[in-house]
Amino acid sequence: xxxxxxxxxxxxxxxxxxxxxxxxxxxxxxxxxxxxxxxxxxxxxxxxxxxxxxxxxxxxxxxxxxxxxxxxxxxxxxxxxxxxxxxxxxxxxxxxxxxxxxxxxxxxxxxxxxxxxxxxxxxxxxxxxxxxxxxxxxxxxxxxxxxxxxxxxxxx
Amino acid sequence: xxxxxxxxxxxxxxxxxxxxxxxxxxxxxxxxxxxxxxxxxxxxxxxxxxxxxxxxxxxxxxxxxxxxxxxxxxxxxxxxxxxxxxxxxxxxxxxxxxxxxxxxxxxxxxxxxxxxxxxxxxxxxxxxxxxxxxxxxxxxxxxxxxxxxxxxxxxxxxxxxxxxxxxxxxxxxxxxxxxxxxxxxxxxxxxxxxxxxxxxxxxxxxxxxxxxxxxxxxxxxxxxxxxxxxxxxxxxxxxxxxxxxxxxxxxxxxxxxxxxxxxxxxxxxxxxxxxxxxxxxxxxxxxxxxxxxxxxxxxxxxxxxxxxxxxxxxxxxxxxxxxxxxxxxxxxxxxxxxxxxxxxxxxxxxxxxxxxxxxxxxxxxxxx
Numbered sequence: 001x002x003x004x005x006x007x008x009x010x011x012x013x014x015x016x017x018x019x020x021x022x023x024x025x026x027x028x029x030x031x032x033x034x035x036x037x038x039x040x041x042x043x044x045x046x047x048x049x050x051x052x053x054x055x056x057x058x059x060x061x062x063x064x065x066x067x068x069x070x071x072x073x074x075x076x077x078x079x080x081x082x083x084x085x086x087x088x089x090x091x092x093x094x095x096x097x098x099x100x101x102x103x104x105x106x107x108x109x110x111x112x113x114x115x116x117x118x119x120x121x122x123x124x125x126x127x128x129x130x131x132x133x134x135x136x137x138x139x140x141x142x143x144x145x146x147x148x149x150x151x152x153x154x155x156x
Numbered sequence: 157x158x159x160x161x162x163x164x165x166x167x168x169x170x171x172x173x174x175x176x177x178x179x180x181x182x183x184x185x186x187x188x189x190x191x192x193x194x195x196x197x198x199x200x201x202x203x204x205x206x207x208x209x210x211x212x213x214x215x216x217x218x219x220x221x222x223x224x225x226x227x228x229x230x231x232x233x234x235x236x237x238x239x240x241x242x243x244x245x246x247x248x249x250x251x252x253x254x255x256x257x258x259x260x261x262x263x264x265x266x267x268x269x270x271x272x273x274x275x276x277x278x279x280x281x282x283x284x285x286x287x288x289x290x291x292x293x294x295x296x297x298x299x300x301x302x303x304x305x306x307x308x309x310x311x312x313x314x315x316x317x318x319x320x321x322x323x324x325x326x327x328x329x330x331x332x333x334x335x336x337x338x339x340x341x342x343x344x345x346x347x348x349x350x351x352x353x354x355x356x357x358x359x360x361x362x363x364x365x366x367x368x369x370x371x372x373x374x375x376x377x378x379x380x381x382x383x384x385x386x387x388x389x390x391x392x393x394x395x396x397x398x399x400x401x402x403x404x405x406x407x408x409x410x411x412x413x414x415x416x417x418x419x420x421x422x423x424x425x426x427x428x429x430x431x432x433x434x435x436x437x438x439x440x441x442x443x444x445x446x447x448x449x450x451x452x453x454x455x456x457x458x459x460x461x462x463x464x465x466x467x468x469x470x471x472x473x474x475x476x477x478x479x480x481x482x483x484x485x486x487x488x489x490x491x492x493x494x495x496x497x498x499x500x501x502x503x504x505x506x507x508x509x510x511x512x513x514x515x516x517x518x519x520x521x522x523x524x
Binding site (some may be wrong): 012013015016019020023024050051052053054055056057058059060061062063064065066067068069070071072073074076078088090091092093094134136137138139140141142143144145146148 | 205206209210211212214215238241242243244245246247248249250252253256257258259266267271272273274275276298299300301302303305310312313323324325326327331333334335336337347348349351352355356389390392394396397398399400401402403404405406408410412429431433434435
């Protein structure tokens, strides 16, 4: 029972990570990987793709009470595959084709027979390119780190 | 009697066609593309997103192009667009402590965990115009430095250990986070609503008010505890998923201003704080916002409200440049009837004035 719950939580975390990789990718990147993998693009649209807003929240002082500080465009889609799996997608921006493909990917991901190939051909390459881009940005910022040194003057 | 006057349709249509022509300019010059604006005029795009209160780079770039580079017009366009969209919900509050940091500086601590990262800053440039840039010279790739990732706690957390600084701002239990896009402004207001208004307030207005506090109009002895710029993840709770869904990342600028405070009947001597949080890379705006936030907390600390920057109703009512430009610019629209009425009034007042002058003159003559 306990193991089952832990497995479910892990599964949930993996699905969240896969959806995050899709959300952070560009529509063009997803499309390219999708075409290369030759995955199906047929799915019944249950909702959207549709664009709307989310209100973005921060916290006073960084970690205090929440406040709203602006809005962002978000596009979402929900699809059903012929096999019955339902997939969702949410991502910043207004790219409807990206949302639709991401929702199909999420639906396929939930099918145990397809999950591995979605992970391998779509999610893993996206995660790798995102990690590479993050690392590049981080090392570029690190090069602007100030190294202080102290100059000692006088005898004592 | 009310007389409706119509006319000007052809003039308006032709004016808009002329605007489109002037916007395009010389046809021998290549037309701008949105990706050029996003990539090469990024801070202008950031300002339009911050004050338009809508994070969407392509839309902000389109607004800049359509407005011919007029920032307030571009902000107006973005604000108008956002009213056409449904709202999916409120994100979870962003966590700036785990930001993918591109710039982070502190003026209060030299050696702080994570260090000082200058990032892509104008600071320490000589502010000399660069003819090479005008010539379209190639730009070298930036340097990289291999270094293990280090955690970068907010500076406020360091000072907090000694108890010398007030904690992050809290609001009373049961307080529902306010939203100025849903409810009209009411004074006095809580700090969360003020911060929302300041975050989309006009950069120039807040800059001038922040500056005024430094020059003695509501003195506040500020130090930049920390400025950080970088990307944070957005997450949204949705009913169809058992976890908060990641929407992607946005770039924000955060400023923690630290202010000396002598203490008052309400609070002991300590460092108090002003907070700034803005879309995009916008350090000046985040700093100005945090100065204004601190000044506007005068009531909370039992300080005398003596300066404009401390006057909540004055600051918040006038910080929105879309409202401000709407009211100022409406003056140029036809006011023919109002003006005719005033013209008539002034004529009658002048006639009365001349009559009184005449009478006074006669009385003076009689007295002499």
